[in-house]
Amino acid sequence: MIYINKIIWIISMIWRFISDSIIFAFPLMLLVSGSDAFLVILFCGIISLVNELIKFLTKIRRPDKSDYLSFPSNHSNVSMFIALSYNLYPIYLWSLLIGYSRYRLKRHSIYDILFGFIFAFFWIFVYQKSLSFLYLI
Numbered sequence: 001m002i003y004i005n006k007i008i009w010i011i012s013m014i015w016r017f018i019s020d021s022i023i024f025a026f027p028l029m030l031l032v033s034g035s036d037a038f039l040v041i042l043f044c045g046i047i048s049l050v051n052e053l054i055k056f057l058t059k060i061r062r063p064d065k066s067d068y069l070s071f072p073s074n075h076s077n078v079s080m081f082i083a084l085s086y087n088l089y090p091i092y093l094w095s096l097l098i099g100y101s102r103y104r105l106k107r108h109s110i111y112d113i114l115f116g117f118i119f120a121f122f123w124i125f126v127y128q129k130s131l132s133f134l135y136l137i
Contacts, residue, residue, distance in 0.1 A: 040085050043127050044078050047119075051077055064106045073099065073108045076116030077123070084124040 055069035062070040079095040099113040108116075 039127075039131070040082065043085075043123065044081065047078055047081060047123050048074055051116075051119075060112070062107055063109050070108055071112045071115065072119055073102050073112040073116035075099070075102050076108075076113045077119050080117045080120035081123050081127070084120060085127060 051072060051074040054072060058071045059069060060071035062068050076095070076099040079098045083091040083095040095117075099117065102108045103110055103113055
């Protein structure tokens with residue numbers, strides 16, 4: 001029984017690493033796209049602030065019944081926004097793995113994750129409009 005618990009712990013730590021790998025995306029974005037990444041990082045900050053406001057307004061609890069609010073998933077929202085802004089298939093896969101890991105760790109329900117992905121499409125629309133505005137000036 002002790003071995004099974006260790007195996008489960010190791011698997012959960014791997015999923016946690018995938019889930020938290022969004023932190024490592026920012027330096028990679030700077031290396032790949034240079035100064036264009038700053039606007040993406042700025043939007044990720046704005047997205048996180050708006051997500052916290054939505055969480056405060058909806059007050060939906062996490063599936064693990066912790067103190068934290070759940071709806072929408074900030075990890076899935078920001079990771080899908082990054083995937084949509086760079087439009088590379090490996091980043092889409094990375095984003096889907098992050099969403100799955102949030103569900104697997106019981107940090108979010110499937111609806112939190114899906115709405116996080118859907119909100120990312122809204123944010124990419126706003127991002128593209130802001131790019132078109134910035135390049136007109």
